[in-house]
Amino acid sequence: MNLPPSSSDSSSFELLHPEIQQWIWTQGWTSLRDAQEWAAPALVDADRDVIIAASTAAGKTEAAFLPILTNLLNDTDSAGAVLYISPLKALINDQWDRLSRLCERLDVPVVAWHGDVSSSRKQRFLKSPEGILLITPESLEALFVNRGSSLPGIFQNLRYIVVDELHAFIGSERGKQLQSLMQRVELVVARTLPRVGLSATLGEMSLARMFLRPVHPDDITVIESKSTGQELQVQVRGYIERPIQDVVTEHISQSGVVDVQASSEEAQARGNISGSRTAIAGHLYKVLRGHNNLIFPNRRQEVEWFADRLRLLCEQDGLPNEFWPHHGSLSKDLRQDAEQALKAGYPPASAVCTTTLELGIDIGNIKTVAQIGSPPSVASLRQRLGRSGRRPGEPATLRAYCRERPLTDQSDLSDQLREGLVQTIAMIRLLIEGWFEPPRSQGMHASTLVQQCLSTIAQLGGASATQLWSILIASGAFASVSKADLIALLKCMGEKELIVQDSSGLLLPGELGERLVNHYEFYTAFTSDEEFRLLRDGKQLGSLPISKPLTKGQRIIFGGRRWEVQDVDLEAKVIVVTAAHGGEPPQFEGLSAQVHDRVRQEMRSVLMETIPCPFLDNQAQKLLEEARANFHAMGLYAKSIVGSSNASHLLTWRGDYTNDALALLLKHKGIQCESTGLSLEVAFDENDTRRALRVVGEMDISDIEPILADVENLIREKWDWALPPSLLMRSFASSQLDLRGAIETARMLSD
Structure with missing residues (x-):
């Protein structure tokens, strides 16, 4: 259910514990913000899943934790705990400081748990698992792998699972890992726990619902604050x-x-x-x-x-x-x-x-x-x-x-x-x-299923195929994987020595699987490049990708300052630098993202118009006028194909997922084609390009294996190498391509 905005006074303040009411008064608050008003009755009884969506600095953390802490304080007969999951260690540190100021007077412990936190602090929580545990998905994964038999005791007091920055997880390998981990936590405690998602950016609420509770998304209460009023x-x-x-x-x-x-x-x-x-x-x-x-x-x-x-x-x-x-x-x-x-x-x-x-x-x-x-x-x-x-x-x-x-x-x-x-x-x-891209949530991310299979086997000390199906797939995290897919996957993992099966049918870690599970990099669901450490006078300045090596005497800019490389130790992966004049920044991977269909359609609208854009300076306005003149001179207001007798530019005004898929389908039909972002470069004239589009528009994409057979770079995610070919192709297509959109576009442009 959605809670609509209301102008009427709320009694939510009265629902909060007296100690929390007192804390609110000490902060000088004269009222609760709208998200805080609506969240209190939804969360205080711990009886439902809730999503709180509000702009940055709208008080989402307090909206969640004021009623959650009230629930913990109201029940004096038993200890209570909250599992707060964050995408960043830095955000955990920030929230630890923020929540500690509130919880100190409530006598509720707040424990941060990640790689930079001392083992003594973690041990204190393990001995008395109550209060708020702030953790990343990777550290939670490590608990499952390394403390599987202890988890019932560690999680026995849990009353809520809170996921911060929900939008940062949806549609990624890490998001699939988190979905799986939340389900596995509930299986450990043998009860359903209310899940609370916090986010400032959610394109389509239905996708957020599906992510937070895949099996019963319609039962989630959504609290969406609209009160920004910001110029x-x-x-x-x-x-x-x-x-x-x-x-x-x-x-x-x-x-x-x-x-x-x-x-x-x-x-x-x-x-x-x-x-x-x-x-x-x-x-x-x-x-x-x-x-x-x-x-x-x-x-x-x-x-x-x-x-x-x-x-x-x-x-x-x-x-x-x-x-x-x-x-x-x-x-x-x-x-x-x-x-x-x-x-x-x-x-x-x-x-x-x-x-x-x-x-x-x-x-x-x-x-x-x-x-x-x-x-x-x-x-x-x-x-x-x-x-x-x-x-x-x-x-x-x-x-x-x-x-x-x-x-x-x-x-x-x-x-x-x-x-x-x-x-x-x-x-x-x-x-x-007010529009922004919805998360691309349809990806299978079968790579992450490999990790979760190994993690579950490590947690339980061995698992059957039936258990893996029940824990990982029937729960909804990997709902697009069939039983036949799972059988093929386990067989492939066996061939690659990730798992072995004993005489009773129990699946155990194989020789390679044992080594990988025991390595600290196992806990992440995504790939991270090996890196050099950059040192000055023994102090680490940071790291550089190992794929971008430096040489002695080279001058670089790093940390906003200039350095000269004194030594490169390839074995230790260390670069030693001293201060210097001059230099260029080293090369890093870019931060580009796939452009959405809606953005390209809006770009066409910008070029179609003739009125000035109100927020451009004079130079930008001249550049826009130049672009519009070229757009009209080429006739792109009425057609989508321009070029010469031996090459054409095809402007679909669709996003990168669609354009990449269309280029792939054209290549599958023997047509030389490259997607350059805004357009597709086709080695045909306009008439032949239209004929090629008609052929593509009639394709059957139910069987994608022939279409992807010649694609060399299918392996994109961390564990893709362990997937059987058919599952690898489907996983790749689900996260990297919009094949149906490409077919529809081909039909439309061929008319």
């Missing part, structure tokens, strides 16, 4: 890539000062970096300095470059540094330095960051969110912007920066239509409209 200020700035020398000359002419040494160091540091990036850094420095802000480039090396450049600008003006890098490859100490600088509020601090600061870590009040390049998704942009404008009456402020190349006779279609700028405009318009 949004947006500006998109456009830049045309220029040679760096143009920017240097312009700077010298304006300042009249030439610093030869600084110019030499800058040239060495930047290499062939274009001037637009320098210009963006200059504008960020001008408008953000003196306030707390978040700056989101789309790649870690861009984080490093901008953090270093902004630090240098502070130094040139004789000012303390206000700009801190923050990404997942930095050491915990460096990330915490950035977080603490933001939390302090003064002196001013801005973080140049990746998705690491999207989720609900408390970083204080943020004035502006800057986005460099097109956002990964509308949902991501919404999450980022939720950090801004938290103070009463203060607007949420977004500054977006788009770089485009100058057009020449050789410019490709993406540049002619200004794809990056138009995609940014489309995403911002959808954000204002």
Whole structure:
């Protein structure tokens, strides 16, 4: 059931325990927020599943825990415990600090449990398992593997399972792992536990319901707060890539000062970096300095470059540094330095960051969110912007920066239509409209089923195929897997020595399975690259992917500062650095996301229109006018295929899952085709391309094995190598392709 907004007064405060009421008064609250009002009656009796969806800083944590703690305090006859599951250790640390301040006066213990927490603290919880246990899915997995026989005692007092940042789990291998773990917790305690999901970003509530309780999603109570009332200020700035020398000359002419040494160091540091990036850094420095802000480039090396450049600008003006890098490859100490600088509020601090600061870590009040390049998704942009404008009456402020190349006779279609700028405009318009991408929840993620089979066998000291079916599949976590699939999977795992079967039919870890289960990397459901540790004077600065090796003497930017590589120890996977001038950020993997159908459709709408876009600066408006002129000159308002006699560009205005699937189907029919994002490049003229689309539109995709037979990179997830071919293909297709959408698109475009 959904609880609708209500303007009437609520008696929810009276439902809370007197000690909690007293705590609320000490905080100076004059009323509960809407989500807190509605959550109290839904949660206090621990008799149902609940989803609380509200904007960032809307008090979701209190909405859940004020009635949950009331339940624990009201029952004085038995101990009570809460299992709180979070996607990030940093969020656990933040919530531990937040909940401890509340629970200290209630005499309710709060225990954080992850790899950085001492074993003595964990032992205290194991001896007296009550209060709130804050844990990641990986640490919960480790409990199942290493303490399987003790779990009934550890979980005996559980009354709730709380999942924070619910949207971060839906549609991923990690989400499948979490679904399985929640079901296994309930099997251990032999009763259904109320599940509570907290999220600020949920595209389709039905998907959230299905994730939280796959078997009975309609029984979940949904509390959705709409009361943001927040003003949004947006500006998109456009830049045309220029040679760096143009920017240097312009700077010298304006300042009249030439610093030869600084110019030499800058040239060495930047290499062939274009001037637009320098210009963006200059504008960020001008408008953000003196306030707390978040700056989101789309790649870690861009984080490093901008953090270093902004630090240098502070130094040139004789000012303390206000700009801190923050990404997942930095050491915990460096990330915490950035977080603490933001939390302090003064002196001013801005973080140049990746998705690491999207989720609900408390970083204080943020004035502006800057986005460099097109956002990964509308949902991501919404999450980022939720950090801004938290103070009463203060607007949420977004500054977006788009770089485009100058057009020449050789410019490709993406540049002619200004794809990056138009995609940014489309995403911002959808954000204002209130739309964002629903999670892609239909993926089988059979890879994670391999892990869960091994984990369950380790937990129970051996399991039968029937037990694995009952525990892992019949519960709903892997509902798309059939009994025949499970039998084929177990046979394949046996062939790969992951499991063996004894004379009674009991499945046990095989020789390889035993080694893998006993390795610390087993607990994660996703793949993480091996990495080098980066050391300076014996102190770890962070890590770099092992696929991006460095050489002695190479100069790099890392942690927003410049270093020279002194030694590379391949065996120990250690890189030793010292401070230096110059350098370039090392290469990291990008943070790109699959573009949704709705975003591409909105991009077409942007190009179809003729009225100016109200939130663009003059340069961005000129670039948009240029894109619209090219769009109309090519006749794309009336057709979807442009090109020459031997090659065509096919614009489907569909998302990446559909375009990738359509390219694959065309290749299966012997047609050379590549998906470039916005368009498909087909080695045919327009008429032949339409005929090819008609052929694809009539295909039967019920049997996908022939279609995927020539795909070389089916292995995408951690345990895909252990899947039988048929299950591997179906799992790949379910998470990477929209085959039905591709067939529908082919039929529509062939008319």
